[in-house]
Amino acid sequence: MTEVILETRALTRRFGALAAVNNVTLSFKKGEMHAVIGPNGAGKSTLINLLSGDLHADSGNITYQGSDIDGLPPDRIARKGIGRSYQKTNIMGGFTCFKNCWLGAYAARASRMGFFKPASAYQDLNTRAEQALELCGMLRRRDRTASSLSHGEQHRLEIAMMLAAGPQLLLLDEPLAGMGPDETLHMIDLLKKLSLEHTIVLIEHDMDAVFQLADTISVMVDGEVLETGTPEKIKNSTAVRRAYLGNQDEPA
Numbered sequence: 001m002t003e004v005i006l007e008t009r010a011l012t013r014r015f016g017a018l019a020a021v022n023n024v025t026l027s028f029k030k031g032e033m034h035a036v037i038g039p040n041g042a043g044k045s046t047l048i049n050l051l052s053g054d055l056h057a058d059s060g061n062i063t064y065q066g067s068d069i070d071g072l073p074p075d076r077i078a079r080k081g082i083g084r085s086y087q088k089t090n091i092m093g094g095f096t097c098f099k100n101c102w103l104g105a106y107a108a109r110a111s112r113m114g115f116f117k118p119a120s121a122y123q124d125l126n127t128r129a130e131q132a133l134e135l136c137g138m139l140r141r142r143d144r145t146a147s148s149l150s151h152g153e154q155h156r157l158e159i160a161m162m163l164a165a166g167p168q169l170l171l172l173d174e175p176l177a178g179m180g181p182d183e184t185l186h187m188i189d190l191l192k193k194l195s196l197e198h199t200i201v202l203i204e205h206d207m208d209a210v211f212q213l214a215d216t217i218s219v220m221v222d223g224e225v226l227e228t229g230t231p232e233k234i235k236n237s238t239a240v241r242r243a244y245l246g247n248q249d250e251p252a
């Protein structure tokens, strides 16, 4: 059986009286693309924020590679190998694409390099930044300022910044949001490429993309996980169709 890399147990996060994430127990297997889908307000972004350390749980726990990570700050979680992208991009508009990625690599390595940094350490950061740009098809934009990029390119740059840090697991919150048809195809190709070498937790509204990309799909409704399974199982689940896909007769 495939090894579980990330796990939540009875994870709960409330905002006042609302349980945005309610008693969520999920296993993410190493190397899989695991999509979390559900209607607006289902708690998907809150779940990602708990996994990345941007929010803390009220109860329950999160285990990554066998150790508890709940309660750790985002930078510690990132350094353990969990990268994330945000629904709103996180890039520094005035900096070049290269510099944005370089900073992504630097943030991940800084604490390990100590005060006196050998020149080779900087060379390593340059290489990581350029490799990340290349993987995302952004090397030709290396010296462009980030603010001058198209919306789709900014999303790809953000993914490159995340990759420059060398993560093993990626948390992606709606990477296709707001993209045109061409940009969507580009991003789907990139996600396929990334899935060859990373475990991915994908939140996405584009159901065609989800059913095309995901190995496993979990459906969240009102903070709870309704069902988890293969795309085939989810497509044919009566409970899922009734609660979410909005079609009780035909597979979506």
Ligand SMILES: Nc1ncnc2c1ncn2[C@@H]1O[C@H](COP(=O)(O)OP(=O)(O)O)[C@@H](O)[C@H]1O
Residues within 6 Å of the ligand: 015, 018, 020, 038, 039, 040, 041, 042, 043, 044, 045, 046, 047
């Ligand atoms: N910071 C917050 N303060 C109060 N309520 C929030 C906050 N973040 C999210 N919520 C609420 O929690 C629920 C889940 O939100 P969210 O996780 O963003 O859902 P999704 O990403 O599935 O659309 C929603 O009802 C939302 O309004």
Ligand SMILES: [Mg+2]
Residues within 6 Å of the ligand: 044, 045, 046, 087
């Ligand atoms: Mg969301």
